[in-house]
Amino acid sequence: MSLETGTTVDFNAQPDARGHFGPYGGRFVSETLIYALDQLEEIYTRLKRDPQFQAEIDHDLAHYVGRPSPLYFAESWTQKVGGAQLFLKREDLNHTGAHKINNTIGQALLAKHTGKKRVIAETGAGQHGVATATVAARLGLECVVYMGSEDIQRQSLNVYRMKLLGATVVPVTSGSKTLKDAMNEAMRDWVTNVDDTFYIIGTAAGPHPYPQLVRDFQSVIGREARAQCLAQTGRLPDALVACVGGGSNAIGLFHPFLSDASVAMYGVEAGGFGLDSGKHAAPLSAGIPGILHGNRTYLMEDENGQIIETHSVSAGLDYPGVGPEHSWLKDLGRVNYVAITDDEAMAGFRRLTRTEGIMPALESSHAVAYGEKLAASLPQDAIVIVNMSGRGDKDILTVAKIDGIQV
């Protein structure tokens, strides 16, 4: 389907009643979890229309998270790149340093309404784990975070942050020892402790209603960016750029703009050592549709339907699947999905740090790197918004290691 016909789609009518975005999404879980998902769906459907619940979220986002986050015109960076005007949506300035808190604030409030006293989460880069441990500390909830043992190594600062916040971090040693295995383990915990446990999924993937509710909670990014862009420049942006692992920061930025046909969108996947190398984490660029973690979506798998190990310099993008709405938007042609390699992302990281004094997370560095490419190809009066989904403090040790420096 072409971009032109894509504009006639009612993007706000998705997903359908059973959680489908076209052929994607749905609810592919073992029977034990069906009731918990039904319960979550019922509570969410009721509360999202409840003005008091919305007011609670808005209050927390303003006073605890620090929203709205700025839409910042990066003038030095723009001059350096020499093309379109580059704006940064500063999710890195949120409390805990990334967009993840927008979602955990919302899901923790849902947990509170279910009366469950224990929350669990999976995490890759550790940002979602930190954001979950943070809201759990505030609400006095027990918190258990599952994290691949590989990721525990490369994100040791975030592991310690979670522990300081009172969370238990459980190392996952099965499979590839990264985010996908952490999600498997969190699902197993949930199956076992379903009566008293709320599973706070960190990305816009998983069984219905998670892709929908994570999108809804993250859409504050796009709503703000749209209003800010209109207020600051008098018009809509020409393009949006966001990194895509599971895709929650990207869908949060994109969704409020989907009906604005003039706004082009670019979801940037982790190209790792390059798409040709096979060592990457870019299912939309190089995968095929399949079923994993409760939803049908684009996946990286072999000819037997086994999920294959992914590679990315950034732990948060190192995932073989992607949120189902992205799969649908890809097929519709509404969003362009592209890939940026580890090396390109590192170059973007360094350039933004030096020209703007803003250090992006390695995940966000993929969006930064593609934003530069895109801006360089556009006229100077074009406006490009890059989602600065998180800050790079957590990645200092990884960058130092690449530089051969012992910190």
Added chain:
Amino acid sequence: MNRISQTLTQLQNEGRKALATYLVSGDPSQDFTLPAMHALVAAGANILELGVPFSDPMAEGPVIQRGHERALAHHTSLTSTLEVVRQFRATNTHTPVVLMGYANPVERMGFAKFVNAAVEAGVDGLLTVDLPPEEAETLNGLLADAGLETIYLIAPTSSDSRVEQITRVASGFVYYVSLKGVTGAGHLDVQSVADKLAIIRRSTQVPVLVGFGIKDADSAKAIAHVADGVVVGSALVVMMEASKPATELFADMSTLVADIRRGLDSL
């Protein structure tokens, strides 16, 4: 009549309980599976469940997860699993074989191609852990047309209306998950199983087998008091962790299965 219904009907007529055993195909090696299937039948298994290994077996406990990992380490696949069933059928035409696994390998092969291959190999039923009835309409249609049974899990958390929804499409037998948790967990509660089975039997005539947490003759007997049969999985798969020669593993498996068989037949 499908081999599953035939076997379960015959057992019911004899007043006996069904014993289903689970192994992961290709665990601990591909050569092991075929003789293991015959050994299980000889020791008293009535239905063979063959796990199709998957890279992300979300509903499995650590024991069966490791079984999947061992099987995948030497490239066991849905295709090679179907081949084992075909070889099994060369000498055994009466014992039902159920494939138990996850949706993605079946989706990747293609539903129609899978169903044809399964029929050709001599498979009798399919239990797809992460494919609930509402997502399985296409596949179930093809399976039913081909005469293959669609086995479904029912959980302690399944509501009464959910039980009705599942039993409308379940055939062969219903697999009741005895507890909230992954495979191989402990803490069986026979009374709660009995209560739930009463609800399930209100909406279906299909026999109900109970699995998850059954590891020996005592636990099997306790559950079989209220069920039509039991499924034993992790207690067998855990044996594969010992680095023993295949002959010793067959002996260990046969001892456990024969013991459970005697326990069930003493009821």
